[in-house]
Amino acid sequence: xxxxxxxxxxxxxxxxxxxxxxxxxxxxxxxxxxxxxxxxxxxxxxxxxxxxxxxxxxxxxxxxxxxxxxxxxxxxxxxxxxxxxxxxxxxxxxxxxxxxxxxxxxxxxxxxxxxxxxxxxxxxxxxxxxxxxxxxxxxxxxxxxxxxxxxxxxxxxxxxxxxxxxxxxxxxxxxxxxxxxxxxxx
Amino acid sequence: xxxxxxxxxxxxxxxxxxxxxxxxxxxxxxxxxxxxxxxxxxxxxxxxxxxxxxxxxxxxxxxxxxxxxxxxxxxxxxxxxxxxxxxxxxxxxxxxxxxxxxxxxxxxxxxxxxxxxxxxxxxxxxxxxxxxxxxxxxxxxxxxxxxxxxxxxxxxxxxxxxxxxxxxxxxxxxxxxxxxxxxxxxxxxxxxxxxxxxxxxxxxxxxxxxxxxxxxx
Amino acid sequence: xxxxxxxxxxxxxxxxxxxxxxxxxxxxxxxxxxxxxxxxxxxxxxxxxxxxxxxxxxxxxxxxxxxxxxxxxxxxxxxxxxxxxxxxxxxxxxxxxxxxxxxxxxxxxxxxxxxxxxxxxxxxxxxxxxxxxxxxxxxxxxxxxxxxxxxxxxxxxxxxxxxxxxxxxxxxxxxxxxxxxxxxxxxxxxxxxxxxxxxxxxxx
Numbered sequence: 001x002x003x004x005x006x007x008x009x010x011x012x013x014x015x016x017x018x019x020x021x022x023x024x025x026x027x028x029x030x031x032x033x034x035x036x037x038x039x040x041x042x043x044x045x046x047x048x049x050x051x052x053x054x055x056x057x058x059x060x061x062x063x064x065x066x067x068x069x070x071x072x073x074x075x076x077x078x079x080x081x082x083x084x085x086x087x088x089x090x091x092x093x094x095x096x097x098x099x100x101x102x103x104x105x106x107x108x109x110x111x112x113x114x115x116x117x118x119x120x121x122x123x124x125x126x127x128x129x130x131x132x133x134x135x136x137x138x139x140x141x142x143x144x145x146x147x148x149x150x151x152x153x154x155x156x157x158x159x160x161x162x163x164x165x166x167x168x169x170x171x172x173x174x175x176x177x178x179x180x181x182x183x184x185x186x
Numbered sequence: 187x188x189x190x191x192x193x194x195x196x197x198x199x200x201x202x203x204x205x206x207x208x209x210x211x212x213x214x215x216x217x218x219x220x221x222x223x224x225x226x227x228x229x230x231x232x233x234x235x236x237x238x239x240x241x242x243x244x245x246x247x248x249x250x251x252x253x254x255x256x257x258x259x260x261x262x263x264x265x266x267x268x269x270x271x272x273x274x275x276x277x278x279x280x281x282x283x284x285x286x287x288x289x290x291x292x293x294x295x296x297x298x299x300x301x302x303x304x305x306x307x308x309x310x311x312x313x314x315x316x317x318x319x320x321x322x323x324x325x326x327x328x329x330x331x332x333x334x335x336x337x338x339x340x341x342x343x344x345x346x347x348x349x350x351x352x353x354x355x356x357x358x359x360x361x362x363x364x365x366x367x368x369x370x371x372x373x374x375x376x377x378x379x380x381x382x383x384x385x386x387x388x389x390x391x392x393x394x395x396x397x398x399x400x401x402x403x
Numbered sequence: 404x405x406x407x408x409x410x411x412x413x414x415x416x417x418x419x420x421x422x423x424x425x426x427x428x429x430x431x432x433x434x435x436x437x438x439x440x441x442x443x444x445x446x447x448x449x450x451x452x453x454x455x456x457x458x459x460x461x462x463x464x465x466x467x468x469x470x471x472x473x474x475x476x477x478x479x480x481x482x483x484x485x486x487x488x489x490x491x492x493x494x495x496x497x498x499x500x501x502x503x504x505x506x507x508x509x510x511x512x513x514x515x516x517x518x519x520x521x522x523x524x525x526x527x528x529x530x531x532x533x534x535x536x537x538x539x540x541x542x543x544x545x546x547x548x549x550x551x552x553x554x555x556x557x558x559x560x561x562x563x564x565x566x567x568x569x570x571x572x573x574x575x576x577x578x579x580x581x582x583x584x585x586x587x588x589x590x591x592x593x594x595x596x597x598x599x600x601x602x603x604x605x606x607x
Contacts, residue, residue, distance in 0.1 A: 001223065003577035008269075009216075026259055028266050029242050031209045047269065048262060057258075097578070129544075133537045141370030143385040145356065150403060153356055153383075155574060158409065159543065159567040160385070161354035163536055165409045166507075166559060168352060168387075170528045173511040226409070287408070350411035 006151050007098070010091030011047035015099065016061040019052070046095065050102050060099055062107035065089060071116040078123050084147040093121055093151050124152060132160055136167070208242050211235055212270060219277040221395055224356070224402035226349040226388055228284045228292055229395070230305045236274055243267050285310060289318045290346040351389045358383050361399040366390050418558055422508035426457040429466075429474040460512050467516060478520040479503075482510060487527055494534035499557045507532065507559040535560065543567030546575055 012030075023036040033044050041061060044052070052058040065071070065088030078085050089095055096117045104110040128148075135143050145153065218232045246263055253260055285292055285306075293314050296304050306314065322340055330338045352369070359378040368374045368390055378384065383403065394400045413419065435450040442456050458466075458474070466473040480486060481502045490497060499506050510528045514521055542552055543564045553564045 003574050007577070008272075021258070023258060026262060028263070029208045029239075029246060029270065030212050030266065031207075047265065051261075051265060129540070132540070136536045137533050139370070141368040141374060141387065142376065145383040145385055146381075148383060153403060155570075157356070158570065159540060159563060161356075162409045162566060163540075163563055164354045164385075165350060165352070166563070167529070167532060169410055170507065170511065170525065170532055173514045173525055173528075226411070344414055347413050347415065348411065350409060353409045353411070 001154050001157060003151065003154065006091075006154050007094045009150065010094035011050075011098070012045050013089065013091055013095060014043045015046050015049045015063060015095075016041045016043050017049050017052065017058040018061060019058045021057055046098055050098060053102050053106075060103040060106045062099065062113075063089065063095060065092075066096070066099075066107060066113050068109045068112045068116060071113060071120065075116055075120045075123065078120060078127075084124065084127065084145075086147045087149055090149050091151065092117065092149060124148075125155065128152060128156060132156055136160075136163060208239075211238050211242075215239055215270075215277065216273055217398075217401055219273050219280075221402045222277055222280045222284075225392075225395060226351055226353045226355075227392070228281060228288070228305055231281070231307045231310065232277075233307045236277070239270060239274060243270060281310065282313065284349075285314045286317060288347055288349055289314055289321065290342055291348045293318065294346070351392065352387045354385055355388045355391075356383065356385050356403050357391060357395075357400045358403050359400050363394060363399055366394075418505070418508060418562075422505035422558075423461040423512060424459050425503065425505055425509040425512075427460055427463045427479065427513070428455065428477040429458045429463050430455050430477070431474055433471075433473055435473060460509070464512070464516065476516055476518060478513060478516075478518060478524070479509075481506070482513060482524050482527060483520060487523070490527065490531050490534075494531045495538045498555055499531070499535070499560070500555050502557075504557050506557040532560075539564050540567060544571050546571055 018039060018041050019036040020038055021036060022038050023034060025032050025034040030045075033048070034042060036042060049058065049060055053060055065074075070088070074085070074088060096114065100107060100110050100114050107113070131143075215232065215235050218229075218235065222229055246267060250260060250263055292306070293311075296306055296311065299305070304311070325340060330340065359380055359382045362380045363378040366376050366378060368376060368386060370387075378400065388395075391400055395402060431450055431452055431454045434452050437448060438450040439445050439448045441450055441458070442454050445451070445454065463474060463476060467476055486502070503509055507528055510524050514524045514528075539556065539560045542548060544567065546568070550568065553561050553568070556564055
């Protein structure tokens with residue numbers, strides 16, 4: 001899967017905006033949004049928020065968890081925990097990049113948030129690398145991935161599943177019934 | 187215009203006992219898209235969902251024609267329609283890729299099923315048969331007819347490529363399941379709790395994917 | 404991004420075809436009439452019993468896997484004791500590609516022969532693969548390194564390296580741009596161009 005496709009899924013998350021225009025409710029196929037009243041906050045999917053912001057038709061309000069202090073606590077917990085902790089959002093990385101990319105001036109402490117999220121990402125990536133290696137060395141047939149976000153899972157795809165398939169292939173090679181007709185099937 | 191969209195969704199609600207809003211259909215299509223992307227074999231088709239969504243889109247486009255040119259809704263609806271179209275196209279294209287890769291296997295499995303249980307839509311089935319006929323013609327013309335007599339047969343058994351059902355997939359559990367036996371050196375038995383995420387071989391959970399008890403991610 | 408296939412048994416697999424071309428040392432057990440040409444040093448039309456020669460696996464295996472085998476085989480040295488010890492000591496330091504670029508695939512073929520040395524090959528391959536996995540992944544995820552470093556890996560690892568590297572590059576460019584757009588696939592773009600070309604041809 002492309003990172004862009006993971007981001008595509010992340011764009012469905014709702015975000016609060018403050019529109020600069022007034023309009024009635026709009027009935028999208030995926031659900032209704034609005035009504036829009038200039039100056040009053042309302043929630044829309046991120047893909048729409050980004051587009052409206054690019055046309056300068058709104059201000060974006062950061063997600064509730066986009067707070068430097070909260071994120072530092074999350075980061076500290078991740079550092080000290082042996083396992084993966086639950087993230088404030090399943091798409092924390094892509095939401096941060098998208099929203100801070102399009103509206104850094106709207107979200108307070110944008111640069112600090114960006115840095116903390118990047119650190120958090122790096123900590124989790126490093127944990128992921130170590131646990132992937134440990135999993136490969138063990139003979140486990142399955143792994144628990146609770147609290148991993150889709151973007152992080154996508155990082156170990158396709159390498160890990162393919163490597164596990166090759167490991168299984170080697171593991172079963174000696175036990176297959178012999179068939180002298182068949183040289184091309186391994 | 188927005189009233190007529192509301193009308194469509196009401197119609198859906200009344201015609202089916204389940205909650206069947208366009209939003210739910212869209213979510214189901216996205217889930218089917220992800221499942222199809224990550225499953226090694228072809229899954230049962232979701233043409234009802236696809237047809238329903240395409241109908242929604244064409245209603246929406248009809249209504250959009252009635253809007254004035256500068257209307258803010260035009261761009262917004264168009265963006266949403268583009269997003270939905272992307273998912274549907276990617277879903278259908280993934281299925282066609284699998285048909286091209288595993289043509290003989292898919293057709294022979296499908297022959298064993300009754301028309302209601304078929305995993306392929308009639309269009310896909312036609313495509314598969316034509317593709318196979320083209321491959322056969324290609325092999326015969328380019329290679330087989332030039333071989334010595336004993337070797338000219340189009341050996342279907344040998345040429346059948348089957349998907350590796352033991353390949354590993356990532357999944358998220360929708361409904362709790364107990365007692366899944368994971369093949370391997372230890373043959374563990376595991377329970378799946380709702381909301382958990384796992385990396386596991388596809389074979390033991392294949393039926394759970396088709397029932398919707400787990401979602402491939 | 405189209406389907407990224409993992410391993411599956413595949414009649415058309417080029418790697419499998421090439422790996423079955425690897426040679427095995429064989430000793431002819433019975434006289435094989437008319438096959439004298441397989442031994443370039445022999446002048447006889449028949450292949451004499453006791454002749455030693457290297458045959459590709461695809462030929463050696465059917466001749467060996469019979470109730471009364473025509474040939475007996477000797478396991479290549481890279482799967483035997485001395486080399487096994489080198490791998491056990493430090494699998495990552497070995498340039499496996501130099502031993503054989505089809506080290507794993509050929510080893511899987513060899514494991515099917517009924518020969519005492521062949522029983523140990525499967526464990527050898529498994530241990531080597533598991534130990535070297537971290538190395539392959541580190542190389543794949545470190546986009547700073549020269550991409551040709553993958554040529555030092557045997558084919559099975561090289562494929563994992565290349566898919567890993569490709570997905571890593573996609574991630575890095577996504578992180579840098581902070582989000583991009585999903586592009587029309589090449590196939591669709593070319594399809595439109597082809598159709599227009601056909602229409603133009605018809606019109607001229």
